[in-house]
Amino acid sequence: xxxxxxxxxxxxxxxxxxxxxxxxxxxxxxxxxxxxxxxxxxxxxxxxxxxxxxxxxxxxxxxxxxxxxxxxxxxxxxxxxxxxxxxxxxxxxxxxxxxxxxxxxxxxxxxxxxxxxxxxxxxxxxxxxxxxxxxxxxxxxxxxxxxxxxxxxxxxxxxxxxxxxxxxxxxxxxxxxxxxxxxxxxxxxxxxxxxxxxxxxxxxxxxxxxxxxxxxxxxxxxxxxxxxxxxxxxxxxxxxxxxxxxxxxxxxxxxxxxxxxxxxxxxxxxxxxxxxxxxxxxxxxxxxxxxxxxxxxxxxxxxxxxxxxxxxxxxxxxxxxxxxxxxxxxxxxxxxxxxxxxxxxxxxxxxxxxxxxxxxxxxxxxxxxxxxxxxxxxxxxxxxxxxxxxxxxxxxxxxxxxxxxxxxxxxxxxxxxxxxxx
Numbered sequence: 343x344x345x346x347x348x349x350x351x352x353x354x355x356x357x358x359x360x361x362x363x364x365x366x367x368x369x370x371x372x373x374x375x376x377x378x379x380x381x382x383x384x385x386x387x388x389x390x391x392x393x394x395x396x397x398x399x400x401x402x403x404x405x406x407x408x409x410x411x412x413x414x415x416x417x418x419x420x421x422x423x424x425x426x427x428x429x430x431x432x433x434x435x436x437x438x439x440x441x442x443x444x445x446x447x448x449x450x451x452x453x454x455x456x457x458x459x460x461x462x463x464x465x466x467x468x469x470x471x472x473x474x475x476x477x478x479x480x481x482x483x484x485x486x487x488x489x490x491x492x493x494x495x496x497x498x499x500x501x502x503x504x505x506x507x508x509x510x511x512x513x514x515x516x517x518x519x520x521x522x523x524x525x526x527x528x529x530x531x532x533x534x535x536x537x538x539x540x541x542x543x544x545x546x547x548x549x550x551x552x553x554x555x556x557x558x559x560x561x562x563x564x565x566x567x568x569x570x571x572x573x574x575x576x577x578x579x580x581x582x583x584x585x586x587x588x589x590x591x592x593x594x595x596x597x598x599x600x601x602x603x604x605x606x607x608x609x610x611x612x613x614x615x616x617x618x619x620x621x622x623x624x625x626x627x628x629x630x631x632x633x634x635x636x637x638x639x640x641x642x643x644x645x646x647x648x649x650x651x652x653x654x655x656x657x658x659x660x661x662x663x664x665x666x667x668x669x670x671x672x673x674x675x676x677x678x679x680x681x682x683x684x685x686x687x688x689x690x691x692x693x694x695x696x697x698x699x700x701x702x703x704x705x706x707x708x709x710x711x712x713x714x715x716x717x718x719x720x721x722x723x724x725x726x727x728x729x730x731x732x733x734x735x736x737x738x739x740x741x742x743x744x745x746x747x748x749x750x751x752x753x754x755x756x757x758x759x760x761x762x763x764x
Contacts (some may be wrong), residue, residue: 353455353464355666359683365669368496369449372469372663375492376447379484381471384446386429388453392419395428397649408454422453426470427617427660428645434474434658435650442475449665462634463666472660474646479588481659482621482641483595489625489637489661490604498671499628500636502604505611506589507618507640509572512581517558523549527559532612539563567609569593588620617642625663631671637663682731685710686750689723691739696763700738700748703764727753 350356357365392411410422423429426448434440449469456464471488473481486502493500510531514524530545542563546556565571569589575582589607596602605623613622622640639661646656686709690697694715701711712732714723720737727735735751742748746763 351464353458355463355465361669361673363683364672365665368665368668368672369467369469371495372492372665373447373449375488375495376471378491379445379471379488381445381447384430384433384448385450386423386426386433386448388423388451390421390423390429390432392421394432394649395421395423397428405454408456410453410455424454425452426450426468426662427472427642428649430470430472430660431645431649431658434646434656443481444474445471447471459634462664466667467665469663469665470660471662472658474656474658476659477657479592479595479621481657482592482623483599485639485659485661486596486605486623487599487601489663490601492663493625496668496672498668500604501606501626501628502623503606503608503611503626504589504592504621504623505608506585506621507612508581508585508588508620509609510585510612512579512583512585513562513572513575514559515581516575516579517555517562519551519555523551527551528612531559531563531610534563534610563610569607571609585620592621613638613640617645619643621659623661627671631674632667634667636667636671637661682733683710684712684730684732686712686734686736687723687727687732688713688736688738689718689720689727690714691720691737693738693740693743696743697738700736700763 392409395409396406405424409424412420412422414420430446430448433446434444447470449467451465452468453465456462458464471485473485482504486504489502490500507528510528511524514527515521519527526549527546530542530549533542533545539560543556543560546559551559569586572582572586576586577583593602593607596605611622611624613624618640620641620643622638624635624638626635639659641657641659643655643657646658647654686701686704688697688701688711690713694713697713701713704711714726718726724735726732733753735753736748738748742763747760748763749758749760751758
């Protein structure tokens with residue numbers, strides 16, 4: 343019989359126990375932090391109608407190219423979710439009875455048929471927090487503070503770059519970029535740190551912008567603009583005015599919360615998704631182990647109303663972390679394979695039933711216990727305990743059962759403790 347050549351689907355990955363322990367620690371740390379900030383748990387379906395995921399209030403043209411689509415036996419057009427944001431917006435649209443403001447978190451798998459690189463897969467886990475019902479920049483500030491708290495607990499130094507889509511859109515209006523091309527130009531500017539300026543300007547020229555407009559954009563690119571740069575344009579354009587005032591408000595919050603050092607204004611940050619309407623941000627590792635962002639988000643006030651066919655605005659802000667990219671960063675920094683997955687290892691010598699009962703009692707006390715049930719000889723069993731860095735070992739023979747006492751040996755210190763069998 344020919345042996346099967348098994349392999350994972352490109353862009354997917356198995357996580358063995360030592361790896362999964364680290365991933366679970368990341369997940370639990372993030373989840374515990376979300377709960378501390380008053381977020382409620384939510385779970386949405388992986389499988390959705392294509393119409394929902396392809397809505398104009400969803401991810402935009404670029405991300406739709408990466409969407410996995412399929413049909414069921416009823417010939418309905420379905421899609422795997424590519425993020426957790428649109429399924430969340432659907433929940434708010436379908437449940438008007440929810441009390442506002444509403445904060446939710448969700449940790450779940452999403453799928454994108456996109457390019458693969460370090461920490462970026464086609465099946466990956468996102469960790470999202472979204473807030474509905476808060477108009478002020480206090481919502482953005484709290485999410486940014488929550489992010490810094492979570493990554494401090496993971497012992498990861500990170501930087502949040504932030505901007506406001508209204509600033510860019512307003513400035514491009516002022517530079518006489520045609521309204522229908524503003525989103526396309528914003529997406530080109532978002533490549534500022536990924537491509538050289540010659541290539542970027544060439545892409546702008548391909549948009550058939552006027553030479554005057556391109557010259558104004560070029561001057562903006564070279565001006566190294568701060569938030570103050572936009573003040574002179576406040577009275578020239580309403581969007582610039584709104585974006586500037588929102589950023590000043592956000593900056594005031596960040597200073598009071600004492601997180602200003604971890605949050606830096608980036609005038610060229612645009613975020614690829616057209617869904618965003620105001621403040622936007624992306625997360626980067628300070629040590630540069632991974633160059634691309636490890637998370638991001640922003641304000642998207644039009645998505646929920648758009649999904650229910652209403653012009654009503656729902657003030658909504660979200661942030662999302664990629665669990666896989668965080669794990670990749672931690673994996674490159676630490677050797678997780680040395681972490682023991684078991685606290686106590688019981689080696690029975692023809693006492694399997696009694697060993698299982700003792701293991702049950704020890705587990706009730708919160709210990710992680712493994713019983714050697716494969717019939718290994720004592721020497722081989724001890725080698726397994728050493729190899730897997732299990733700290734405490736119990737050898738349970740007939741004598742221990744007869745005397746109702748056993749010894750637990752600490753493999754690191756050599757110390758031996760005696761206990762009664764209950």
